[in-house]
Amino acid sequence: MERMKLPILQYEDQIVETVEKNPVVVIIGETGSGKSTQLSQILHRHGYTTSGVIAVTQPRRVAAVSVSRRVAQELGVQLGEEVGYAIRFEDRTSEKTRIKYLTDGVLLRESLSNPDLSQYSVIILDEAHERSLNTDILLGLMKRLIRLRATNLKVLITSATLDGEKVSRFFSQCPVLHVPGKLFPVEILYSPERAKNYVESALKTALDIHVKQPEGDVLIFMTGQDDIEKLVLKLEEKIQHLEQGSVMDAIILPLHGSLPPEMQIRVFGPPPPNCRRFIVATNIAETSLTVDGVVYVIDSGYVKQRQYNPSTGMYSLDVVQISKVQANQRAGRAGRTRPGKCHRLYPSIVYNDDFLDATIPEIQRSSLAGCVLYLKSLDISDIDILEFDYLDPPSAESLEDALRQLYLIEAIDEGGVITSLGRSMADLPLEPSLSRTLLEAKDLGCLPQALTVVAMLSAETSLLPARSSKNTDKKRKTPPSNLPDGSGYGDHIQLLQIYEHWDETFYSTEWVKEHNLQVRGMLFVKEVRKQLSQIMQKIATGPLDVQQGRRRKEIQTEYRNLRKALCVGNANQLAERMMRHNGYKTLGLKSQLVQVHPSSVLQPDEDGMLPNYVVFHELISTSRPYMRNVCSVEMRWVAPILQKIEKLDVSKLSGTSRPSKERTQEGDFSSQKEDKPITQAPEDPNSRIQAARERFLARRGNR
Known part of the structure; x- marks a missing residue:
């Protein structure tokens, strides 16, 4: 059985022993390790569902649905019964559900009615390296919940590329386990220059692979639905005009969050005999979803990202360069079944000199009005919005903007x-x-x-x-x-x-x-x-x-x-x-x-x-x-x-009348003042990158 070959199963005893001894565990599971589907089943086998439900959060709806479906299939149960999922506006769970996949936003909303999240014995924050806004808020709340909840709770933070030591420090030096992935070598092929039109460049590269390379599916990373639909149409047209019999058959499948579930499922099934699949996807295929059979990856080097500028109070949807972490994740998709190739539509100098090391956390590029309203609604007296315990604090400007928004729409009062x-x-x-x-x-x-x-x-x-x-x-x-x-x-x-x-x-x-x-x-x-x-x-x-x-x-x-x-x-x-x-x-x-x-x-x-x-x-x-x-x-x-x-006083809106002081991160679950704080070093490169980014957004907003 394919599942038995997954590397994480070789570490089952070590994982269970570590979880038993520690309230929080970080698990770095490389691509192909099986962490998303197997970790919940491991804990289920060892009795953690007898005292509550195992919750597994996903940053994306597509992943929550597809992974829960896979786990239900492996356990031989009906989806929605012992294994289920909950996403915004859709809940496929029941009283029988023991393993529940849900988006991080849904878990946040559940905590409004049940702040202790007492229905859960284990909470797994999966794909934490994506640093979604909701996951970052959950990290801060889990730190507090571990300290205060009367009943036993286990929290696991899992990721493919997360800075495990940083998270470990955040959770008072909790243990970090590394699980290797199941990857074959991947040859990286760079373009001599940056493509002027990455859709056309991807089309040419895909056709070259189809005509000249042996069998194997092709995964193409585009920025969004519009680009995907353009490329799918162009590929279909070009492949239809190839000389019949000169190449193998091909099918082209889109993959993005707006597709209906039955369309998304198609990419996880095997292709017909003597047929190559072209899967044209957004960045949802980087980590959350594993598509077997991919041997070739075409990386445009771009991603569509929502950016918020607090100085203008406006969102924009921009096509931006990916980070090195994202580029490496994309390349890793080509090495799942055999040695593969990754065609990067940009030169190596762009990767080395222009790409950020890691993706900017969503909490540092989003409007925070929703999450601040959520924190306010918890009615927790010891939470100061401007000094909440964030893994990577957002700018004071963003927090103040959120408080201002909420005040003007009467969600909070002057105090x-x-x-x-x-x-x-x-x-x-x-x-x-x-x-x-x-x-x-x-x-x-x-x-x-x-x-x-x-x-x-x-x-x-x-x-x-x-x-x-x-x-x-x-x-x-x-x-x-x-x-x-x-x-x-x-x-x-x-x-x-x-x-x-x-x-x-x-x-x-x-x-x-x-x-x-x-x-x-x-x-x-x-x-x-x-x-x-x-x-x-x-x-x-x-x-x-x-x-x-x-x-x-x-x-x-x-x-x-x-x-x-x-x-x-x-x-x-x-x-x-x-x-x-x-x-x-x-x-x-x-x-x-x-x-x-x-x-x-x-x-x-x-x-x-x-x-x-x-x-x-x-x-x-x-x-x-x-x-x-x-x-x-x-x-x-x-x-x-x-x-x-004209009457705004942001320090009062935050929940405190004290002058805002430099935020720190506690180094222990204890709330004692003598706990040694872990502060961000002033020369931290992430800080410099964020500061430069904020200056750029401010200049653009003032044009």
């Missing part, structure tokens, strides 16, 4: 105490701005409409037909005439209208196909809306179903109230931008800084002018910064919030 609104927001599995929108919509009488818009914005991928991606207003194209147009107010209203039209057909999948919408995406939205409605039902009174047969005047009132609710939910975004312009005259739509995305249905007036003020759901940076999913609002809705900005 930093969480409000009743803030508690209700924390109950919703949404970013704070969307949670606040729902609560405001409840008061304005447009909650059914807001639920629909929020659910549509929570879809994993774009639901609408592809439109022109040209970056000029002249080439902006309106959506097909048979789809609603937002009535001139913008994209949020269009999303509402689309869903309500679908509701009138009794959720017909034929209607979805007829209008070139995504069937799976729309069904996902329907389920999300149902779950959000159930949560809001505890807060709101009256029906939350989609309302039909309304008079035109009622519809216009609802549109107005919905836009106001969106405005309040994004109060920080609007108020801060208004403050930057003399006399609060313009949001900046007419400046060169930010523009409405060409795909928007927001319409100019008879003078050809767009509204002065809008809310947007995300800022995406391509050839220039664009606002996506925009909706017109009125300045007077936001004006009262401007007064709140």
Whole structure:
């Protein structure tokens, strides 16, 4: 049996003995060691599920689903019974579940209702090297929980490349076990120069491999769904035109987080005889998922990464260079079954001189509003948000920005105490701005409409037909005439209208196909809306179903109230931008800084002018910064919030009136003051990299 050959099983006794003697253990399991699938089973065999459930967190939904399915298959049980998974808006567990795979965000949310996480005997934080925001928060909470929980708890931190000694120091010198992987040699082949178009370069390299190299699957790393779909189409076209019989057959499979599960599963099955698979994937294939049969890897050298700039309060979705750790992980995918080759579409000098040693932790490049709201909602008196025990502390600017956001949307009061609104927001599995929108919509009488818009914005991928991606207003194209147009107010209203039209057909999948919408995406939205409605039902009174047969005047009132609710939910975004312009005259739509995305249905007036003020759901940076999913609002809705900005005292908002002092990391589980702190050395290269990055983002935001 293939599973018995996995290296981690040779270390079973050592792992169990170490876990038995220590509350926290770090396990560095190299690629192919079997840590993600076998560690939970090892502990299950040794009785750790008799006193509770074994929880295994994953940073990615795809991994939580696929790994749980694999473990259920190996144990010969039905998925959802003894082995299950829980991801946002989907829970396949039962009272029988003893091994539970779940995203790190879901575990954080569970701790709101059960701070001790008493249902779990073991918590395994897997793939910790990815340094997701939620995993980093969990590391700090696990450190505290180990010290305070009355019942016995075991915490394992597992990773392929994590700095084990650093984590060991964080957890009071806990033991670190190293489990070697099962890798064959991988030949690294560099390009003589950096590809100007990595999609075209990947296409050429893939065809060269197919024509000239022996059998073996090809894994191609692209940056996102758009690049993947382009490359899949180009590969299919080129391979079809190759002379029949000159090469083996080929199938091309995409792999990204927005694919339905049945599409994702295809990459884990064996290929047909005499057939090569081309798997075109995002970075989810770097570590969390192992695809057997891969002999060749093509590495573009890029990844799509969400970056947050606290000085402007804006997100951007940027294509950035990967780190050396990521490059090595990608290369390792080629050595799973036999000696392989990794084609890097960049020169060795780029790898050596330009790539960072490790990926910047998500906590240092994300908006922290959601995690700060979570920490506030725990009601733990000894937690100071600015001095919480982080493995790698975020910048003070990011934390202060998060506190400011929460204050402006009334999640916390002037003293930093969480409000009743803030508690209700924390109950919703949404970013704070969307949670606040729902609560405001409840008061304005447009909650059914807001639920629909929020659910549509929570879809994993774009639901609408592809439109022109040209970056000029002249080439902006309106959506097909048979789809609603937002009535001139913008994209949020269009999303509402689309869903309500679908509701009138009794959720017909034929209607979805007829209008070139995504069937799976729309069904996902329907389920999300149902779950959000159930949560809001505890807060709101009256029906939350989609309302039909309304008079035109009622519809216009609802549109107005919905836009106001969106405005309040994004109060920080609007108020801060208004403050930057003399006399609060313009949001900046007419400046060169930010523009409405060409795909928007927001319409100019008879003078050809767009509204002065809008809310947007995300800022995406391509050839220039664009606002996506925009909706017109009125300045007077936001004006009262401007007064709140002038009263801000961030030190009070953090939960303490003391001046912020230099943060340290405790070296022991004890809370005694005499514990020796472990501080970050001033010359630490990660600190210099982060400082340089923040300066770059600030310069870009000021252009």
